[in-house]
Amino acid sequence: MSSDNSFSLSVPDLIQEIRRTTTALNGGGPSDGIGGKSEEVSENDRQKLFDASTKLVSALEGPTSTSWKIVQASAWHAALRTAYKMNLFDAIPRGQKPITAEALGSQIGADPTLVARIMRALTCLGVCDEVEDNEYQHNLLSMHLGNPLLRTIFTGMLDVATPVMPSLPDFLSSIDYQNPTERDITSLLAQSSHYSDDHADLVLFVDFGGGRGQILADVRSEQANLKGRMIIQDLQGVLGDWKSPGNVEVMAYDFFNPQPIQGAYFYFFRHIFHDWPDVECRKILLNTIPALVPNKSRIIIVDAVMSRERQPHYSYCALLDMQMMALGGMERSEKQWRQLIESVGLKIMGIDHPPLRGKPGARTNDSIIEVMLTKDE
Numbered sequence: 001m002s003s004d005n006s007f008s009l010s011v012p013d014l015i016q017e018i019r020r021t022t023t024a025l026n027g028g029g030p031s032d033g034i035g036g037k038s039e040e041v042s043e044n045d046r047q048k049l050f051d052a053s054t055k056l057v058s059a060l061e062g063p064t065s066t067s068w069k070i071v072q073a074s075a076w077h078a079a080l081r082t083a084y085k086m087n088l089f090d091a092i093p094r095g096q097k098p099i100t101a102e103a104l105g106s107q108i109g110a111d112p113t114l115v116a117r118i119m120r121a122l123t124c125l126g127v128c129d130e131v132e133d134n135e136y137q138h139n140l141l142s143m144h145l146g147n148p149l150l151r152t153i154f155t156g157m158l159d160v161a162t163p164v165m166p167s168l169p170d171f172l173s174s175i176d177y178q179n180p181t182e183r184d185i186t187s188l189l190a191q192s193s194h195y196s197d198d199h200a201d202l203v204l205f206v207d208f209g210g211g212r213g214q215i216l217a218d219v220r221s222e223q224a225n226l227k228g229r230m231i232i233q234d235l236q237g238v239l240g241d242w243k244s245p246g247n248v249e250v251m252a253y254d255f256f257n258p259q260p261i262q263g264a265y266f267y268f269f270r271h272i273f274h275d276w277p278d279v280e281c282r283k284i285l286l287n288t289i290p291a292l293v294p295n296k297s298r299i300i301i302v303d304a305v306m307s308r309e310r311q312p313h314y315s316y317c318a319l320l321d322m323q324m325m326a327l328g329g330m331e332r333s334e335k336q337w338r339q340l341i342e343s344v345g346l347k348i349m350g351i352d353h354p355p356l357r358g359k360p361g362a363r364t365n366d367s368i369i370e371v372m373l374t375k376d377e
């Protein structure tokens with residue numbers, strides 16, 4: 001987002017700015033849509049229009065409403081978490097079939113007045129449409145939030161990170177507003193509240209903290225002719241007696257111990273480092289370095305690389321960073337990633353911001369950081 005004096009611009013000025021942006025995007029020609037002939041909006045065009053529209057929404061809303069929205073954010077979490085607990089999203093019919101609060105209440109065994117109050121909070125956020133008084137139907141956002149996979153992820157965040165948020169300010173005060181660098185923060189807060197290879201025996205891919213292996217399952221099915229062993233590592237307590245489907249090996253391993261798999265091509269860390277402060281990340285990396293073959297093995301990190309140039313990615317990551325802070329981790333900028341990686345003698349070979357599948361021009365919130373142990377040959 002640009003840092004000009006937009007907040008002094010009037011609504012008509014901002015509308016003019018959006019017109020100018022749209023006209024510029026159309027090469028000065030008639031305004032037949034962003035980016036001219038093509039249906040696709042380039043990332044750059046999308047970003048410009050996003051910035052201009054955000055300023056307009058902000059001006060229309062005004063600082064009073066925006067301030068209240070910020071202060072009341074915890075109520076959104078409570079409404080959403082309650083909706084998940086009540087199975088509200090499943091009870092609302094798919095498609096454009098409205099349902100009343102009464103019908104919802106009898107279906108899920110809840111007081112219709114309470115259902116109406118929860119639905120009021122949600123519809124004010126744009127989650128579901130209220131088509132008549134106390135009558136609701138799904139929309140794109142409610143279908144997204146109700147998607148079973150996302151629901152599991154969001155429930156986890158609402159149950160783990162959200163409850164410790166109120167304790168975060170006191171904790172930060174107790175450490176004299178130093179940037180938290182110890183993982184201990186978790187307990188403190190809890191108290192207060194392409195690769196193809198001919199050699200099938202070689203290890204191609206080690207997925208650190210790989211959970212139940214969705215990533216490797218995807219890699220195996222999308223790249224069927226990949227050879228080499230693929231290994232998921234996670235804590236014994238997480239793996240239990242789970243056996244991975246297909247030809248992926250499962251290994252109990254705590255990444256605060258030396259890495260037992262030597263000389264793999266890829267050591268893959270997805271959503272691992274943002275859970276930990278630098279000091280612990282260094283330990284994980286130092287436990288991995290002895291396993292690396294210089295100039296060959298690669299550490300692949302999939303995590304956010306925060307950039308002000310990319311919205312709404314940046315705003316999303318800024319809030320995610322607060323949640324990670326409450327858990328002892330952090331989201332990092334490119335500079336912070338470079339400092340972390342170089343501090344243990346590794347080198348960043350490249351950072352990629354991959355496109356979002358099925359959304360031309362859009363980028364995922366995750367970037368791919370490729371790291372190596374380099375040695376002069």
Ligand SMILES: C[S@@+](CC[C@H](N)C(=O)[O-])C[C@H]1O[C@@H](n2cnc3c(N)ncnc32)[C@H](O)[C@@H]1O
Nearest residue numbers: 209210211234235238253254255256270271272
């Ligand atoms: C945020 S999840 C990421 C899971 C997976 N990589 C993904 O992208 O969906 C963090 C993972 O790290 C694992 N983990 C946490 N501490 C660990 C440790 N000390 N050693 C190995 N895995 C650990 C957790 O069990 C969990 O599966």
